[in-house]
Amino acid sequence: MGRRSIVAVLLSLAVAAGVLLALKSASAATAALGIRGAPRLLFDSAAWAVWLAPFAALFASGFTRRQEPRIIDRQVLRHDDAAILQHWAHAAGTLILVGSGIALGIRGFLPRLVAGTYADGVAFNIHFLGAVLFVFGSFYYAGNTLMSGRLSEHLPHDVGSSLRVVAAHYSAVLGKGKFPAEGKYFASEHLTYPIAAVGSTLILLTGLIKVAAHGANIPGGLMGAVTLTHDITAVVLGLYLVAHAVAGALVPWSWPLLRSMLTGLVPLDYVREHHAGWYRELTSQTRPEPDDEAAKHAATAS
Amino acid sequence: MTEETKKKDYTRREFVTGVGGLGLGAVLGGLVGSSFLLPDKVLAIPASQGYLLVDTKKCVGCDSCMLACSLVHHGSTSFSNSRIQIVQNPFVTFPNDIEQNQCRQCPYPACVDACPTGANHVDTAHGNVRTVDPAKCIGCERCVNACPFTPSRALWNSQEKHAQKCDLCAETPYWNEKGGPGGKQACIESCPMKAISFTKEVPVQKDAGYDVNLRKTDGTAELGLPLGDDGKYTKSQVDAARAAAAAMAAASKAAPKH
Numbered sequence: 262m263g264r265r266s267i268v269a270v271l272l273s274l275a276v277a278a279g280v281l282l283a284l285k286s287a288s289a290a291t292a293a294l295g296i297r298g299a300p301r302l303l304f305d306s307a308a309w310a311v312w313l314a315p316f317a318a319l320f321a322s323g324f325t326r327r328q329e330p331r332i333i334d335r336q337v338l339r340h341d342d343a344a345i346l347q348h349w350a351h352a353a354g355t356l357i358l359v360g361s362g363i364a365l366g367i368r369g370f371l372p373r374l375v376a377g378t379y380a381d382g383v384a385f386n387i388h389f390l391g392a393v394l395f396v397f398g399s400f401y402y403a404g405n406t407l408m409s410g411r412l413s414e415h416l417p418h419d420v421g422s423s424l425r426v427v428a429a430h431y432s433a434v435l436g437k438g439k440f441p442a443e444g445k446y447f448a449s450e451h452l453t454y455p456i457a458a459v460g461s462t463l464i465l466l467t468g469l470i471k472v473a474a475h476g477a478n479i480p481g482g483l484m485g486a487v488t489l490t491h492d493i494t495a496v497v498l499g500l501y502l503v504a505h506a507v508a509g510a511l512v513p514w515s516w517p518l519l520r521s522m523l524t525g526l527v528p529l530d531y532v533r534e535h536h537a538g539w540y541r542e543l544t545s546q547t548r549p550e551p552d553d554e555a556a557k558h559a560a561t562a563s
Numbered sequence: 564m565t566e567e568t569k570k571k572d573y574t575r576r577e578f579v580t581g582v583g584g585l586g587l588g589a590v591l592g593g594l595v596g597s598s599f600l601l602p603d604k605v606l607a608i609p610a611s612q613g614y615l616l617v618d619t620k621k622c623v624g625c626d627s628c629m630l631a632c633s634l635v636h637h638g639s640t641s642f643s644n645s646r647i648q649i650v651q652n653p654f655v656t657f658p659n660d661i662e663q664n665q666c667r668q669c670p671y672p673a674c675v676d677a678c679p680t681g682a683n684h685v686d687t688a689h690g691n692v693r694t695v696d697p698a699k700c701i702g703c704e705r706c707v708n709a710c711p712f713t714p715s716r717a718l719w720n721s722q723e724k725h726a727q728k729c730d731l732c733a734e735t736p737y738w739n740e741k742g743g744p745g746g747k748q749a750c751i752e753s754c755p756m757k758a759i760s761f762t763k764e765v766p767v768q769k770d771a772g773y774d775v776n777l778r779k780t781d782g783t784a785e786l787g788l789p790l791g792d793d794g795k796y797t798k799s800q801v802d803a804a805r806a807a808a809a810a811m812a813a814a815s816k817a818a819p820k821h
Contacts, residue, residue, distance in 0.1 A: 320580060366703075
């Protein structure tokens with residue numbers, strides 16, 4: 262068993278243990294409601310884990326050495342171990358948060374699916390588990406990105422060019438024309454990255470304030486604004502997640518990328534066909550601006 | 564990668580690792596340290612400085628208290644928004660035909676305990692009354708479910724989308740009176756039967772502690788109406804009536820005949 266498999270098994274076991282803890286804790290808290298000193302929700306009794314997660318993630322990122330993409334036996338190393346860990350920690354956290362968040366409902370917008378103090382407690386505790394994973398994944402990503410200087414890889418460079426490339430890309434998907442010569446990241450990924458980045462930052466900030474409210478008296482007006490922002494951002498990120506899951510996992514032409522999120526490797530032929538700009542970059546030392554290159558390609562193709 | 568870039572990258576890595584390490588140490592240190600530090604003060608929820616008492620044998624089910632409660636808190640007469648709930652059962656006869664379900668301001672409030680956001684809290688500014696801050700409520704309704712009584716004394720306001728409960732009229736935007744434990748309560752003021760009362764003493768923590776006989780302390784006896792919880796005259800009332808009748812008979816016998 263490889264190192265990555267061991268880490269995956271350990272993370273899965275940790276999540277399973279977290280779910281069991283969430284169930285047990287909700288049961289104990291429900292049984293002891295109103296009794297002084299009784300066990301409470303994990304957001305009350307184990308809030309320290311949420312505060313520990315960002316620092317643990319930053320600390321871990323300090324010892325992480327990122328690997329540059331390279332060609333290995335007709336395959337391209339697209340995702341290194343750090344990328345896989347941060348992606349799946351973030352993804353697992355997001356899925357758990359969205360699932361438990363939908364179960365808990367959004368006041369005045371989305372009706373709750375759980376009723377009763379036990380079911381509520383389970384949903385809150387599962388939400389807690391997701392929060393710890395999400396915070397860890399987000400800060401691990403932030404630490405890695407800050408140190409590796411890769412933020413500019415994701416940001417949109419030229420919105421107009423990117424939009425033209427997106428149009429050409431999806432025309433090619435529908436069988437009209439060739440795929441534009443895109444870089445490591447598609448133009449659509451560049452365009453939507455700010456939504457994910459701003460959304461994640463907002464939901465992290467508001468979520469941490471909500472966690473702080475379990476131990477401190479936060480003014481009602483601030484809490485009202487925080488809750489509203491958290492709820493609206495959750496809806497936006499939920500929709501983003503659906504789009505991301507469809508584009509990145511459900512459609513067959515994305516399956517090589519999905520596999521690379523587990524193995525780290527993507528076939529060289531796939532890169533040549535779908536990421537021609539990146540392919541040229543990998544096979545030569547020149548480093549063209551991906552969107553500009555793709556926009557030129559799209560313009561000539563049309 | 565130039566030497567300058569390497570140096571810059573190293574410094575940035577050092578900074579991030581340092582922040583992470585310091586934070587880890589602070590959280591873990593705080594966690595370990597706090598487990599050894601015992602607070603000097605007693606960690607207990609302070610008792611409410613006021614309680615509503617009702618007399619279901621006096622209540623006639625006019626619902627004036629419910630309408631008044633909703634009116635002073637929300638500016639509208641809605642039975643659903645009343646924090647005191649009068650329930651009448653037409654299939655049961657007196658004295659069990661009416662329930663006055665008021666919040667008991669429990670010494671260990673399960674609704675406060677269940678609230679994950681601190682919205683349902685002990686309001687120390689208003690005599691430790693247990694109440695809900697709507698701005699903090701996220702609508703999970705844990706307090707509604709946690710209340711050990713039926714119907715729940717923590718209610719869901721389906722118009723304003725938040726939980727609410729009796730605050731002894733501490734916050735009444737539509738009533739120009741001072742409320743709370745040191746002031747007036749709309750239900751008490753509006754009850755034509757005087758079937759709701761207020762006490763600062765913590766009631767006995769059982770049904771009988773909150774559903775009391777208010778007739779003994781008001782004008783019911785002077786009106787000649789029954790004081791017994793079963794709707795009948797009490798033994799002392801009967802004895803007093805017999806004594807009065809005997810005294811009248813004795814007086815009439817002793818009086819000179821014309």
